[in-house]
Amino acid sequence: MESTRVDRWLWAVRLTKTRPDAADACRGGHVRVNDRPAKPATVVVPGDEVRARVNGVNRVVEVVRVIQKRVGAEAASTCFIDRTPKPPPEAAVPVAHRDRGAGRPTKRERRELDRFRGGTL
Template sequence: MRIDKYLWCVRYFKTRNKATEACKKGHVKINEQQVKPSREVFPTDKIELRKNQINYQIEVLDIPKNRVGAKIVDLYRKDTTPQEAFEHTGLLKYSKDYYRKKGSGRPTKKDRRDIDDYLEDGEG
């Protein structure tokens, strides 16, 4: 099975086209080598995939015939991604707060709703 189809079948990408684009951009490696979307996948292959700033590490256990349900995905792949990769995304959320401090600039939609709710409560 092709690598782009495999990644779509085991639900790492929502569409096969997105899986193909990731392969073309070099975000997918099989056994430490960058691959084209047409590269065949076999059991025991080790896939490294970069998606949403996380480096996933997957081991192929079996090849599905079609796209599989989320509950049975673990029959076809073993996710060996270290926990530190997921913790890194939590730190990225904190760094984004640094760029726009609360109270600076225009209020957000949520801020405006909170202000409106406060003003309505004060009148009645």
């Protein structure tokens, strides 16, 4: 069975921009393999679940194929199954909108905004 280092695999499948970034994420405790903290030299094999916090986003991927070298984006996407949960939908809170260049709100508009936001003066 083929295997490789987790930092090398993260870089090869384009989850991180550079291999040192992947190694730093591992050292910082942002990478887990099969729910265990991973060092950069942790071995990954097909079937492993890799959880990585990359660029502020938590990614959950399953290793399908192990590669050693960095490949194109299309080929890299065949090497893992993305099991990252969908982010929760943003709350549908209406946002006050002003046209660009409309200037500062007038006293009347300001009072309307305050009422809209629930604030009282």
